[in-house]
Amino acid sequence: MTKKETSGSIYQTLSMNLIDPPEDVARLEIPEITIKELAQSIKEQGQLQPIIVFQKNERYEIVAGHRRWLAIKYLKQKTISCKLVKDEPKSNALARASENLQRSDISPLEEAMIYAGLSKNHHMNYEQIAKITGISAGVVKRRLRILKFPDNLIDYVHKRTIGQSVAEELMRCPDEAYRDYLIQMAADHGATTAVVRGWVNDKIKEIRGQQSGAEGGVQTPEVYADNPIYIACQGCKGPKNIDELSSMGICKECRKIFITMLESGAFKKGGV
Numbered sequence: 001m002t003k004k005e006t007s008g009s010i011y012q013t014l015s016m017n018l019i020d021p022p023e024d025v026a027r028l029e030i031p032e033i034t035i036k037e038l039a040q041s042i043k044e045q046g047q048l049q050p051i052i053v054f055q056k057n058e059r060y061e062i063v064a065g066h067r068r069w070l071a072i073k074y075l076k077q078k079t080i081s082c083k084l085v086k087d088e089p090k091s092n093a094l095a096r097a098s099e100n101l102q103r104s105d106i107s108p109l110e111e112a113m114i115y116a117g118l119s120k121n122h123h124m125n126y127e128q129i130a131k132i133t134g135i136s137a138g139v140v141k142r143r144l145r146i147l148k149f150p151d152n153l154i155d156y157v158h159k160r161t162i163g164q165s166v167a168e169e170l171m172r173c174p175d176e177a178y179r180d181y182l183i184q185m186a187a188d189h190g191a192t193t194a195v196v197r198g199w200v201n202d203k204i205k206e207i208r209g210q211q212s213g214a215e216g217g218v219q220t221p222e223v224y225a226d227n228p229i230y231i232a233c234q235g236c237k238g239p240k241n242i243d244e245l246s247s248m249g250i251c252k253e254c255r256k257i258f259i260t261m262l263e264s265g266a267f268k269k270g271g272v
Helices: 032-045 066-074 089-101 108-122 126-133 137-148 151-158 164-170 176-189 193-216 222-226 252-264
Strands: 002-006 009-015 051-056 059-064 079-085 230-232 239-241
Touching: 032 066, 051 066, 059 066, 059 079, 059 089, 066 079, 079 089, 089 108, 089 126, 108 126, 108 137, 108 151, 126 137, 137 151, 137 164, 151 164, 151 176, 164 176, 164 193, 176 193
Parallel strands: 051 079
Antiparallel strands: 002 009, 009 079, 051 059, 230 239
């Protein structure tokens, strides 16, 4: 192990066996191909940037540089260049978050997990997270919504099979079973935000229509809704549209139907 101090920072060459990965890893998976590519670069050019670690008892935990550590481990090198920092949980968490948020391949779910960790472990609100990370508070709040999605939808958002805007439209569906059906449809066949909004709006209208019928105690028969209604006038005996009659004799059940239709504005001048 070698040690040197530069501008107040301590740099060490440590044994790979003494270093542990980050305890609160926000990244769910690191593709093997990216590790191999980085390993090849390190093999050709050397380790250009030290990883950042802090001492934890007799060992060291990575703050930033997890991929570099994995690449050097892949190369089976015995030592690694490190920058040693103090064990300051909040500062180290922010440094780790900053590095991860700069990745071009970070998924929406991984981003949400970073914000959730800062909120839960370090009691930071949306505005504080936004100020530290440079991400708007609105984006932080929106990403955190992902963690409230059902598991199947979270997985599709993480894999980018379904975008967050589409996922948010799917979450508007009040029927859980039908929502699961729509989630699978969107995942299998793809769907734009506008298309999914249409699916969900249609389902909402259907549910409201069913509730309206149930609350009124009677549903308007389709024959009444689609056609003009004619009744024999008790005076001239001729067929007359019900809009032209001042009164008429009907049974109690029909009376309920007609009242419902009148209140809903179903009747118009000259017919339904």
